[in-house]
Amino acid sequence: MTKFLPDHLLNGYRAFVDKRLPQERQRMRQLAEAGQSPKTMVIACCDSRAAPETIFDAAPGEIFVVRNVANLVPPYSPDGEFHSTSAALEFALHALKVEHVVVLGHGGCGGIHAALSPAAEPLSPGDFIGKWMSLLDPVARAVGANDHMTANERQAALERISIRHSIANLRTFPAVEQLEGEGALSLHGAWVDIRSGELWAMNPETGDFSRVLGDAA
Amino acid sequence: MTKFLPDHLLNGYRAFVDKRLPQERQRMRQLAEAGQSPKTMVIACCDSRAAPETIFDAAPGEIFVVRNVANLVPPYSPDGEFHSTSAALEFALHALKVEHVVVLGHGGCGGIHAALSPAAEPLSPGDFIGKWMSLLDPVARAVGANDHMTANERQAALERISIRHSIANLRTFPAVEQLEGEGALSLHGAWVDIRSGELWAMNPETGDFSRVLGDAA
Amino acid sequence: MTKFLPDHLLNGYRAFVDKRLPQERQRMRQLAEAGQSPKTMVIACCDSRAAPETIFDAAPGEIFVVRNVANLVPPYSPDGEFHSTSAALEFALHALKVEHVVVLGHGGCGGIHAALSPAAEPLSPGDFIGKWMSLLDPVARAVGANDHMTANERQAALERISIRHSIANLRTFPAVEQLEGEGALSLHGAWVDIRSGELWAMNPETGDFSRVLGDAA
Amino acid sequence: MTKFLPDHLLNGYRAFVDKRLPQERQRMRQLAEAGQSPKTMVIACCDSRAAPETIFDAAPGEIFVVRNVANLVPPYSPDGEFHSTSAALEFALHALKVEHVVVLGHGGCGGIHAALSPAAEPLSPGDFIGKWMSLLDPVARAVGANDHMTANERQAALERISIRHSIANLRTFPAVEQLEGEGALSLHGAWVDIRSGELWAMNPETGDFSRVLGDAA
Numbered sequence: 001m002t003k004f005l006p007d008h009l010l011n012g013y014r015a016f017v018d019k020r021l022p023q024e025r026q027r028m029r030q031l032a033e034a035g036q037s038p039k040t041m042v043i044a045c046c047d048s049r050a051a052p053e054t055i056f057d058a059a060p061g062e063i064f065v066v067r068n069v070a071n072l073v074p075p076y077s078p079d080g081e082f083h084s085t086s087a088a089l090e091f092a093l094h095a096l097k098v099e100h101v102v103v104l105g106h107g108g109c110g111g112i113h114a115a116l117s118p119a120a121e122p123l124s125p126g127d128f129i130g131k132w133m134s135l136l137d138p139v140a141r142a143v144g145a146n147d148h149m150t151a152n153e154r155q156a157a158l159e160r161i162s163i164r165h166s167i168a169n170l171r172t173f174p175a176v177e178q179l180e181g182e183g184a185l186s187l188h189g190a191w192v193d194i195r196s197g198e199l200w201a202m203n204p205e206t207g208d209f210s211r212v213l214g215d216a217a
Numbered sequence: 218m219t220k221f222l223p224d225h226l227l228n229g230y231r232a233f234v235d236k237r238l239p240q241e242r243q244r245m246r247q248l249a250e251a252g253q254s255p256k257t258m259v260i261a262c263c264d265s266r267a268a269p270e271t272i273f274d275a276a277p278g279e280i281f282v283v284r285n286v287a288n289l290v291p292p293y294s295p296d297g298e299f300h301s302t303s304a305a306l307e308f309a310l311h312a313l314k315v316e317h318v319v320v321l322g323h324g325g326c327g328g329i330h331a332a333l334s335p336a337a338e339p340l341s342p343g344d345f346i347g348k349w350m351s352l353l354d355p356v357a358r359a360v361g362a363n364d365h366m367t368a369n370e371r372q373a374a375l376e377r378i379s380i381r382h383s384i385a386n387l388r389t390f391p392a393v394e395q396l397e398g399e400g401a402l403s404l405h406g407a408w409v410d411i412r413s414g415e416l417w418a419m420n421p422e423t424g425d426f427s428r429v430l431g432d433a434a
Numbered sequence: 435m436t437k438f439l440p441d442h443l444l445n446g447y448r449a450f451v452d453k454r455l456p457q458e459r460q461r462m463r464q465l466a467e468a469g470q471s472p473k474t475m476v477i478a479c480c481d482s483r484a485a486p487e488t489i490f491d492a493a494p495g496e497i498f499v500v501r502n503v504a505n506l507v508p509p510y511s512p513d514g515e516f517h518s519t520s521a522a523l524e525f526a527l528h529a530l531k532v533e534h535v536v537v538l539g540h541g542g543c544g545g546i547h548a549a550l551s552p553a554a555e556p557l558s559p560g561d562f563i564g565k566w567m568s569l570l571d572p573v574a575r576a577v578g579a580n581d582h583m584t585a586n587e588r589q590a591a592l593e594r595i596s597i598r599h600s601i602a603n604l605r606t607f608p609a610v611e612q613l614e615g616e617g618a619l620s621l622h623g624a625w626v627d628i629r630s631g632e633l634w635a636m637n638p639e640t641g642d643f644s645r646v647l648g649d650a651a
Numbered sequence: 652m653t654k655f656l657p658d659h660l661l662n663g664y665r666a667f668v669d670k671r672l673p674q675e676r677q678r679m680r681q682l683a684e685a686g687q688s689p690k691t692m693v694i695a696c697c698d699s700r701a702a703p704e705t706i707f708d709a710a711p712g713e714i715f716v717v718r719n720v721a722n723l724v725p726p727y728s729p730d731g732e733f734h735s736t737s738a739a740l741e742f743a744l745h746a747l748k749v750e751h752v753v754v755l756g757h758g759g760c761g762g763i764h765a766a767l768s769p770a771a772e773p774l775s776p777g778d779f780i781g782k783w784m785s786l787l788d789p790v791a792r793a794v795g796a797n798d799h800m801t802a803n804e805r806q807a808a809l810e811r812i813s814i815r816h817s818i819a820n821l822r823t824f825p826a827v828e829q830l831e832g833e834g835a836l837s838l839h840g841a842w843v844d845i846r847s848g849e850l851w852a853m854n855p856e857t858g859d860f861s862r863v864l865g866d867a868a
Contacts, residue, residue, distance in 0.1 A: 004429075005405050005418050005429065008273075009273045009275075009280075009407075012273035012274040013272060013273055013416050014430075016271065024414070025413075025414065028412060028413070031266050032324070036264060036327075038265040040226065046258075047281070048255035048280050048282070053270045054233065054237070054270055054277060055229075055233055056226045056229035057236070058229055061265045061266050062265060064263050065265070065284050068283065068304070069305050069308055078342065078345075080348060081298055082291055082300075082349055084302055085285075087285070087328075087349035090341050090346050091340065095327060095346075108249055110312060111304075114308075123308065124391075126295035126307060127295070128303040128304040128306070129304045129308050131299060131304070132299055132300065133304075135299060174341075175341055188222050194245060194248065194249050195245060212222065213230075213234065359576070359580040359581075360582070362576065365598070366595060368640075369642045370641075374587060378583060424584040425584050425586045425587065438853060438854055439753065439852050439863065440690065440691050440753070440837075440839070442690065442713065443691065443714075443841075446706075446708040448864075449708040450705065450708040450848070451864065459848065462700065462847070462848055463847075465699075465700050466700070466759055467846075469759070470761075473657065474657050475697075478718075481715065483679065483682050483687050485702075485704040485716065487704045487705055489667055490660045490664055490667065491663040491664070492660075494699065494700045495699045496659065499697050499702065500697050501718040502717065502719075502739060503735070503738050503742055510777070512776065516725055516782060516786060517733075518720070519735055521782070521783035524779040525697070525765075525774065526697075536656065544742060545742070557745035557746055558745050560729035560741060562729070565733060566735060566738035567738075569733060607777075608776075622655060622656050628679060628682065628683050631667070638655065647665075647668065
């Protein structure tokens with residue numbers, strides 16, 4: 001066994017080979033031959049505690065996943081710059097023809113925390129996080145300025161606001177608007193409590209989040 | 218149970234709650250309280266068949282994950298634009314202080330395929346994928362022009378070249394260079410065969426990839 | 435026991451006489467009386483690690499074998515010069531009427547390595563290897579010039595390209611073209627990993643190589 | 652299991668994997684890492700009944716093998732043409748630094764038979780075999796013209812003459828002459844009776860062939 005990877009990943013890979021691979025082998029082979037055809041794209045956060053494959057117990061081939069800090073979607077901006085998330089969205093809609101896009105937020109998000117701490121010193125001279133989280137500026141200010149809310153409440157509020165904001169940004173893409181209008185695409189918001197594992201889903205009519213399994217869980 | 222999410226995700230979440238959550242609950246609670254402290258950042262592809270949590274059987278809190286099309290890292294460019302991947306890297310290095318960054322590629326990558334088909338029509342008028350994959354232009358041309366290799370061979374070659382290219386781009390970030398020099402950070406390349414589940418790791422000296430579990434099991 | 439041969443060959447011959455000859459004696463007698471009638475010609479490399487009889491566990495009489503450096507086939511050239519490989523091919527097709535020709539390459543081929551090191555000093559003033567490997571010039575350059583691939587990747591790529599090139603050269607022989615057209619002859623490519631013993635076969639439609647026994651055993 | 656190779660080779664490979672590979676695996680791995688270092692080069696015939704690996708029960712890495720029709724060695728001719736056998740010899744002497752070169756002939760050789768049938772029609776318009784076997788013209792005529800010998804006797808005689816002729820041609824290579832003079836290289840002749848499996852070795856002083864295991868075998 002090579003030592004070119006961190007031990008914990010090598011041990012994890014060994015566990016995958018021993019336990020899960022034997023069950024998935026046939027499915028993986030079929031997916032390799034036929035190509036992937038996930039029905040759903042998930043836009044999730046990089047946070048190590050919020051992997052959508054874990055939360056949704058997803059099998060290989062089931063979900064196409066973008067992960068960036070704070071699961072953001074920038075607005076449509078065909079300006080010839082590099083747009084990681086927009087590129088993934090384009091691929092999902094036009095090449096994979098997914099039927100669902102889910103924006104999955106989570107509790108305790110470090111990116112959201114940074115967006116609420118605008119005066120903080122940049123993490124590095126490049127200030128990439130500062131710039132990235134400024135995508136939320138249009139919606140973060142009102143929450144950030146509300147000192148009647150506790151820091152935890154501001155955080156939780158912006159985590160949900162941010163999901164709705166990203167869904168609104170998704171609708172700035174002409175293809176999203178068109179496909180949604182045709183009934184070929186649905187947009188969803190979800191949020192996971194990384195402490196309890198509870199999943200909350202957004203009511204598309206009202207924007208409210210409620211527990212997927214109800215209160216009796 | 219709400220119906221605000223696709224059925225397959227709701228069913229998957231139910232399975233997570235029934236099977237895995239009971240085992241992870243204590244760990245998740247600790248992680249929520251203490252904050253995440255993953256030792257490793259993984260830069261992976263959006264592909265539904267290449268989830269690093271699956272390949273590495275990763276537990277909540279174990280890996281900080283960026284996923285973009287073709288697991289690319291753009292070069293350091295502190296230009297005030299939105300840089301999703303650079304923001305995640307900055308967060309991982311400066312806030313989380315990860316010790317390892319792994320670029321994880323995979324077989325049958327649609328983004329790499331697009332990079333080798335430059336004459337193809339854009340997926341949409343925005344041509345986000347075309348622009349995104351042009352990050353590989355400096356290294357894609359020699360492979361793309363070699364018609365003595367089969368299409369599959371060109372694909373496999375560029376999948377590996379791209380990983381090395383991303384690792385080289387990582388080193389254009391001043392913090393990466395510094396931390397690596399201090400021995401506080403290691404960069405790794407890996408590639409997974411989505412058909413067989415075989416994981417290959419890059420030898421950091423030579424750049425060659427070899428199977429993690431060795432030859433013919 | 436004479437001492438006119440190297441000890442290791444004498445010991446090997448003794449082992450052959452003790453172990454294998456008793457089992458093969460009847461078959462050898464029949465083959466001597468009836469003449470050889472192998473169905474398959476194998477064009478293999480001289481490399482001591484890549485004997486086709488070993489890889490294919492071949493019995494006496496089973497395969498007609500040419501071995502030259504890097505298992506090359508020169509193009510058809512009826513110019514009155516000495517053509518070792520063309521002579522063997524002519525014998526196989528017209529006298530033995532084989533049904534299959536297999537070009538068998540292998541990993542770590544010294545000849546391929548030489549073809550990728552054109553600036554290296556000739557091995558001897560005659561530069562026979564340099565001249566011989568120049569048969570690959572038409573296909574070696576693009577790989578050799580691609581410094582985004584590692585030396586090992588260039589080597590592996592040219593090992594496969596070379597097999598396809600030799601198969602293409604086989605088709606420049608009028609008899610090959612005719613017999614293949616009549617369905618009386620099949621051409622095959624194969625490559626053996628001398629480290630693991632894994633055998634890869636070429637898909638005749640695409641030119642791609644895949645493991646004969648499939649993925650992850 | 653792919654079907655890209657003839658069935659008998661696939662079955663043979665399966666047998667190799669099942670029976671021999673497990674025993675050879677460690678050796679093969681070492682040979683792949685360290686490179687081949689055979690002490691002996693064998694120049695043998697393509698004949699399916701005369702594989703040197705079989706006769707000498709040779710392990711991977713033990714012998715470097717050229718096989719052409721009738722196990723011939725052309726004289727030194729640094730004329731810029733393609734010389735398959737000279738290239739292999741150059742590689743063996745200068746890169747591998749073998750200590751022994753063995754020319755291995757055999758009974759019932761079709762090439763020798765062709766050399767003794769000069770009036771026969773060419774096998775194909777290219778007449779590659781005719782040209783190739785004309786390397787023996789200097790020594791074949793006297794035997795061929797001797798109608799006091801039976802056809803079988805002429806055949807057996809030329810099989811041995813040819814081996815000595817090839818050894819003489821080996822000595823036209825400056826490097827062979829020099830290395831032999833320094834005691835760093837030994838040349839050997841051998842001949843195998845494909846009917847009985849008996850191996851004969853050439854006495855280097857007299858040129859005579861005698862059974863390796865003596866008459867009592």
